[in-house]
Amino acid sequence: MASPFPGMDPYLEGARWPGFHHDLATEIKRQLTPLLLPGYYADTSTYLLVGTGDDLEIARKFYLDVAVKEQADRANPYRPVAIADAPVLSRLVLPHRRSHSQVEIRELRNDRLVTAIEFLSPTSKRGPGRKQYLHKRLRILRSDVHLIELDLLRRGRRLPWSGDPPPASYYVYLSRAEKRSEIGIWPLALPDQLPVIPVPLLNDDPAVPLDLQQAVNAVYDLSQYDLLLNYIDGPDIPLDSSELVWVDHLLKEKGIRQR
Numbered sequence: 001m002a003s004p005f006p007g008m009d010p011y012l013e014g015a016r017w018p019g020f021h022h023d024l025a026t027e028i029k030r031q032l033t034p035l036l037l038p039g040y041y042a043d044t045s046t047y048l049l050v051g052t053g054d055d056l057e058i059a060r061k062f063y064l065d066v067a068v069k070e071q072a073d074r075a076n077p078y079r080p081v082a083i084a085d086a087p088v089l090s091r092l093v094l095p096h097r098r099s100h101s102q103v104e105i106r107e108l109r110n111d112r113l114v115t116a117i118e119f120l121s122p123t124s125k126r127g128p129g130r131k132q133y134l135h136k137r138l139r140i141l142r143s144d145v146h147l148i149e150l151d152l153l154r155r156g157r158r159l160p161w162s163g164d165p166p167p168a169s170y171y172v173y174l175s176r177a178e179k180r181s182e183i184g185i186w187p188l189a190l191p192d193q194l195p196v197i198p199v200p201l202l203n204d205d206p207a208v209p210l211d212l213q214q215a216v217n218a219v220y221d222l223s224q225y226d227l228l229l230n231y232i233d234g235p236d237i238p239l240d241s242s243e244l245v246w247v248d249h250l251l252k253e254k255g256i257r258q259r
Contacts (some may be wrong), residue, residue, distance in 0.1 A: 001226040002217060004254040007193045008152050008170050009220065010247070011229045014236020017153070021119050022046075023219045025101035028117065031215055032105070032199065035208040040201060041108050046101045105146075105199060114202055115146040117210075125156025134160075141175060146200045149173040150212070155237050161185070169243070172212070176200050190243050231256045 003009045012020045029042040036042055105115035118137075123129035137159075140147050149159065151171040158165060159173060161183060168187035174197060175183045186195050194216060198207035220226075231251050239247060251257040 001221075003220045003225065004231070004251060004256055006191060007188060007213065008190070008216065009225070009229075010154065010169075010190065010237065010239065010243075011231065011235045012220075012225065013153050013155070016225070016228065017122070019223070020219060020225075021121060022101050023223060024215060025103050025117075025119060027215045027219050027222075028103050028210065031218075032103075032208060032210060036105065036201075037108075039108055039205065040105055040114065043104050043106060044101050045104055105201070107202065113145050115148065115199055116140055117148045117199075118150070120149060120151040120153060120156075120159075122153065122156060125151075125153065125158075130157060141180060144177045146177050147173075147175045148197070148199065148210075149175075153237075170194075172197060174198070174200075190239075191246060 025044050029044050032042040102119065103117035104113055105117070106113055120133075121129075124133035137147070137149075149172070151158065151173070154169050158171065165171070165185070166187045169190045170188040170192075172186040172188070172195065173183055174185075177200075186197065188194065194212035196209050196211045196213075199210050200207045234244070248257065252259045
């Protein structure tokens with residue numbers, strides 16, 4: 001069954017976000033691939049985020065300060081000594097490990113990166129992860145790579161840009177390499193259908209269309225989110241009062257909630 005929402009489904013923004021985000025990147029790659037040939041191809045790349053709580057950062061290589069290795073000779077050269085138990089026990093805060101996917105459009109003949117499609121995540125919108133993402137974003141903006149950013153999350157800090165952004169639940173951003181002084185923005189309210197946006201390529205090659213609504217709908221259907229999401233209660237990420245009224249009316253109109 002299709003999502004009851006005409007645009008982005010706010011019930012996908014919480015616990016289901018990591019899986020949805022990964023599958024959306026894969027679906028966008030699938031959608032773009034036949035439109036890009038023969039000169040270009042789409043690929044997904046994934047990097048690991050590691051941290052505790054909200055303080056997730058892009059993982060780097062980790063090295064142990066001290067390693068205990070098993071030796072071939074198991075003979076113990078040391079005499080037994082009394083071993084004391086720790087006087088205090090507490091719970092260890094284990095680091096979270098989350099993967100983050102992005103889509104890259106590359107020129108086929110030389111593997112040159114042409115366009116990057118980034119999906120803003122809870123990590124890239126707060127804490128150290130936001131700082132790292134903005135640094136990565138700045139490197140792209142200083143290059144000759146086009147940048148598309150999809151902010152399909154209501155919570156977290158928005159991307160910096162001049163002026164006051166029009167109020168919206170979601171945003172899509174497009175920065176073309178040849179027009180860095182301006183950025184195209186699609187502000188989207190909760191009832192809005194997601195747009196078909198251009199994916200720019202090199203030189204005089206025409207942009208190819210990316211139907212974001214089609215991609216979201218395909219992932220929703222494939223993963224059977226209609227069976228996984230609880231529309232009787234509110235979503236994991238709370239709605240404001242006006243959104244609550246609209247969502248309640250919509251779900252009752254669709255027969256999902258009782259009137």
